[in-house]
Amino acid sequence: MHTPISRKDAVEKLLRRARPAKAVPVAPMDGVGLIAGLDVAALCDVPEHACSVRDGYAVQSRDVAGAKPMAPVRLDVNGCLRAESTDPDSIEPGTAVRVLTGGPVPPGADAVLAEEDVQEADGRILVGEPVRAGWFVRAAGGEISAGTVITPAGGAITPQAAAVMTRTRVGSILVHPRPRVRLMALGSELAKPGGDPAEQDRPGTARFPADNLVLLRGLFEAAGAIVERTGVIPDDRDRLVSVLSGPDLPELLVTTGGTGNSERDFAYEAALEAGFEPLFKRIDIRPGRNMFAAARGDTLLFGLPGPPAAGHACFHAVILPVVRKLRGLPEPEPRTARFTQAINARPGSEWLVQCRLEIQGSTLTATPLAGKTVPPMHGLAQAHGLAILQSGQTITPGDETEILTTLF
Numbered sequence: 001m002h003t004p005i006s007r008k009d010a011v012e013k014l015l016r017r018a019r020p021a022k023a024v025p026v027a028p029m030d031g032v033g034l035i036a037g038l039d040v041a042a043l044c045d046v047p048e049h050a051c052s053v054r055d056g057y058a059v060q061s062r063d064v065a066g067a068k069p070m071a072p073v074r075l076d077v078n079g080c081l082r083a084e085s086t087d088p089d090s091i092e093p094g095t096a097v098r099v100l101t102g103g104p105v106p107p108g109a110d111a112v113l114a115e116e117d118v119q120e121a122d123g124r125i126l127v128g129e130p131v132r133a134g135w136f137v138r139a140a141g142g143e144i145s146a147g148t149v150i151t152p153a154g155g156a157i158t159p160q161a162a163a164v165m166t167r168t169r170v171g172s173i174l175v176h177p178r179p180r181v182r183l184m185a186l187g188s189e190l191a192k193p194g195g196d197p198a199e200q201d202r203p204g205t206a207r208f209p210a211d212n213l214v215l216l217r218g219l220f221e222a223a224g225a226i227v228e229r230t231g232v233i234p235d236d237r238d239r240l241v242s243v244l245s246g247p248d249l250p251e252l253l254v255t256t257g258g259t260g261n262s263e264r265d266f267a268y269e270a271a272l273e274a275g276f277e278p279l280f281k282r283i284d285i286r287p288g289r290n291m292f293a294a295a296r297g298d299t300l301l302f303g304l305p306g307p308p309a310a311g312h313a314c315f316h317a318v319i320l321p322v323v324r325k326l327r328g329l330p331e332p333e334p335r336t337a338r339f340t341q342a343i344n345a346r347p348g349s350e351w352l353v354q355c356r357l358e359i360q361g362s363t364l365t366a367t368p369l370a371g372k373t374v375p376p377m378h379g380l381a382q383a384h385g386l387a388i389l390q391s392g393q394t395i396t397p398g399d400e401t402e403i404l405t406t407l408f
Contacts, residue, residue: 004284007350010293011321013279017295020328021251023174028165031157033224034175035328040151040161042168045141050105051083054136057096057118057125058109061135064127072119072126081106096125105137112136144168154330176328178226180250183217184243185210186257186267187306188234212256212308219315222406223323225252237266244274249299251326254319257306259290267303268292276301286349288314309380313352316386316404336400337366337387345389354383357405366403368395 005013023037052058059075067073075096081088083102090107091097097106105112110133119126144150144164151161157175165173185192190210213230220227228250233240235258244253258267268281276294283291287310292303302319304311321331337357345351355366366387369379385405387395395401 002281004282004289004349005280006284007317010280010283010318014293014300014318014322015325015331017279017300018322018325019298020326021177021179023176023328025172025174028157028162028170028173031173031175032159032162034157034178036151036153036155036157037174037176037328038153039149040157040165040170040173042144042146042148042150042164042170044169045146046143046167047102047138047140049140050142051138052081052099052101052103052105052112052136053138054112054114055100056098056112056114056136058091058099058105058112059096059127059131060091060093060109061111061131061133063094064113065130067127067130069128072128074124074126077120077123077125110134110137154328156329176326178224179252179323179326181220181225181227181252181254182250183213183220183227183230184240184253184255185213185230185232185306186235186240186255187232190232190257192230192232210256212304212306212311215308216254216256216304216311216315219312219320219406220252220323223320224327225323235264237270240267240270241273244271244276244301249296251298251300252319252322253299253301254304255301256304256311259292259303259305268294271301271303283314283318284349285313285317286351288317288352289349291318293318307376309354309376312354312380312383313386316406317352320404320406334402335364335405337364337403338400339387339395339397340365340367342397343368343370343389343395345391345393345395347392349391351389351391351393352386352404353389354379355385355387355403356382357384357403357407364403366401 064073075094077098078095080098081103082100085103088104088106091109099112111131112135113127113131114136150164151157189207191207193209193214210232217227217230255267258265271294276296279293279295281292282289288305290305291314294301304314354369356369358365369383384407385403388402
């Protein structure tokens with residue numbers, strides 16, 4: 001009889017085995033959603049040179065220091081600078097240069113007069129108010145300066161960060177590839193989701209679609225992994241051993257079902273026969289107590305119980321931290337939520353309670369979806385995550401407890 005391992009010990013053991021894939025170079029636009037292997041910094045100033053933030057006229061502020069509404073200063077306008085203009089000539093004292101938004105401010109000019117603040121006539125402008133240096137001018141590096149870290153190592157490349165990288169001339173970044181996952185539902189009573197309904201209901205069978213494949217695929221993809229294949233394997237030990245022994249295994253293999261104590265529950269033994277090293281056979285959580293984990297080379301195998309609620313619990317409690325590690329993400333800080341209803345945990349194990357999570361003001365709240373009034377599958381459909389309750393713990397409204405979720 002195997003003594004169940006605690007959830008925390010199981011996660012620690014798995015994280016020691018998990019290694020992020022080697023970071024590879026990609027263009028910023030192809031790295032969105034991936035995790036930076038190294039700090040990504042701007043390679044140039046933005047803007048590269050001082051530029052105007054308004055359509056108007058570049059001037060030397062000292063030339064209009066004495067301007068008054070009844071005694072305006074007249075300045076000749078010499079030329080026009082646009083956003084695409086380069087290497088402008090220096091401004092001459094007592095003159096102005098027409099400049100459009102984004103256009104370079106010519107050397108010697110230190111301010112821009114908005115076009116609506118001046119009068120223009122016969123190639124001259126009339127300025128009725130003084131202007132301070134820096135008015136409507138964005139200095140070189142005023143938006144971001146060269147060397148500024150855009151995304152630190154271990155941070156996710158967001159679409160906005162990728163845009164800033166592109167603008168600051170970053171042509172290539174190092175990112176960790178997404179971990180690959182293969183999902184297999186075990187059971188002769190199962191059919192692959194999306195298959196022919198007539199095949200599922202043919203005479204002499206009682207097959208139903210493997211809902212746990214849909215659940216786990218969605219959870220893995222929401223966590224940033226790539227599910228490269230899903231399938232159903234009937235109760236055939238030799239076939240399972242063959243699949244687990246195959247070449248080119250992904251970083252993560254997941255089976256559902258076959259972890260109980262009947263003669264058809266052979267997932268663990270098949271894993272050993274296929275050369276996997278056991279990491280643990282049972283875990284002290286409910287639901288999901290019969291989960292096991294094993295490893296071979298760079299592949300981690302998780303054997304989950306068949307019920308979707310158990311798979312949901314095992315994913316958040318044990319697998320999600322591994323996915324994060326493989327992606328190159330740091331360990332997250334624990335999250336807590338405030339309970340809206342009372343709940344009691346039965347003695348015996350650590351309990352993972354399905355919850356509906358909501359943000360109310362600045363507080364994350366958890367409404368338990370458990371008990372006789374909430375059918376398990378209906379509760380699963382509404383759950384955003386799970387609350388961790390210890391053996392025999394009593395929760396009253398307003399109490400806070402740790403939660404596990406792929407959201408928020």
